Amino acid sequence: MADVTVTPLPNRSAPAQAEVNAHSEPSWDLIELLFFAYRDFVSDPDDVLAKFGFGRAHHRVLHFVNRHPGIKVADLLDVLKITKQSLGRVLKQLVDQGYVVQKEGENDRRQRLLYVTPKGEQLAMKLAGLQTARIAGALAELGPGAHEAARRFLVAMIDADGRDGVQRLIARADRARRPRS
Amino acid sequence: MADVTVTPLPNRSAPAQAEVNAHSEPSWDLIELLFFAYRDFVSDPDDVLAKFGFGRAHHRVLHFVNRHPGIKVADLLDVLKITKQSLGRVLKQLVDQGYVVQKEGENDRRQRLLYVTPKGEQLAMKLAGLQTARIAGALAELGPGAHEAARRFLVAMIDADGRDGVQRLIARADRARRPRS
DNA sequence: ACAGTTACGTCAGCCATATTGACATATTTC
DNA sequence: GAAATATGTCAATATGGCTGACGTAACTGT
Secondary structure (H helix, E strand, O other): OOOOOOOOOOOOOOOOOOOOOOOOOOOHHHHHHHHHHHHHHHHHHHHHHHHHOOOHHHHHHHHHHHHOOOEOHHHHHHHHOOOHHHHHHHHHHHHHOOOEEEEEOOOOOOOEEEEEOHHHHHHHHHHHHHHHHHHHHHHHHOOOOHHHHHHHHHHHHOOHHHHHHHHHHHHHHHHHOOOOO | OOOOOOOOOOOOOOOOOOOOOOOOOOOHHHHHHHHHHHHHHHHHHHHHHHHHOOOHHHHHHHHHHHHOOOEOHHHHHHHHOOOHHHHHHHHHHHHHOOOEEEEEOOOOOOOEEEEEOHHHHHHHHHHHHHHHHHHHHHHHHOOOOHHHHHHHHHHHHOOHHHHHHHHHHHHHHHHHOOOOO
């Protein structure tokens, strides 16, 4: 595919964009900015986690357990899109070291519902704080409405069929962590 | 590295709570949306790459060599922030299989300047096309100005000290790939 | 009540990608 | 000519994915 045709496209940093599609010039700027932004975004937590002997995998598990107290193992697997074997390794470490606890489900005693301990919550919140600081710094540089613009862009970047699920997940988590508000 | 000191923070959630480093409620929505959006963003190329026996590492190398014809190995290492040993493995595969070629530097014959072959360019453009399609689809759902808003947000998310370098990199690449415009 | 399904765990092995550290080889620079 | 630079390579190690197979407890439906 793709003759790399030289389309002049005087797309300076001005507003009013070109309608880009697969046949036209790639969106080099956003492709690369996503790469760099995401790399830096995860680097802050990485540094802290390294001191605990943890990695990114632990972060993701801890994060979603913190956000979804009582989440089922199966649901966590679904969110992370990894196998139970992969999850098992990091989850075991988090449990053994007292960051996460497992409780039997009340209705269904096969389930191992996951909760963060106070120690786990502390770490999770610390990591979230780092990422929030970066986000807040970025949004502060931009005008009001930047938060909403970023949110809408990111939502639109998610697979169409997973989009609603993700948004429901986020909304549900907001309620879960704020039981009596 | 920041004592995690208490910071009272009248937290209406359950027991013994939350010390956010960033003295405010975490930006849960953007934190999670970045995770999901980026995961889907890289999944399209991943699927194609798998058919070639390549992975994400190959994609990154191919991408930046394509964008920066004649890039020095040292500069590529700097952009990717990996070690030369890590680069060496994937680069060797790309060279052996005819996606990338190395040429001696004219001024400095120690350098091995990197270029994509036509075959390499074709693959790089195919992958960029997939990511561009996703981006274009997202931007099309949002109003005009969404591209610029996304660009500014992502730039602001990059480490302050790397930001200028990244933007110069992108601008330079735009010129490099468009020699006779 | 029993068969089948579900939720979860675990053992074993493989692969990709990253790391550190040491060393080798040209080549350029001072 | 010595030192610094650009690159390559060998070896060992860690992390975090994967597949496949198997096990066990608990729920579900006829």
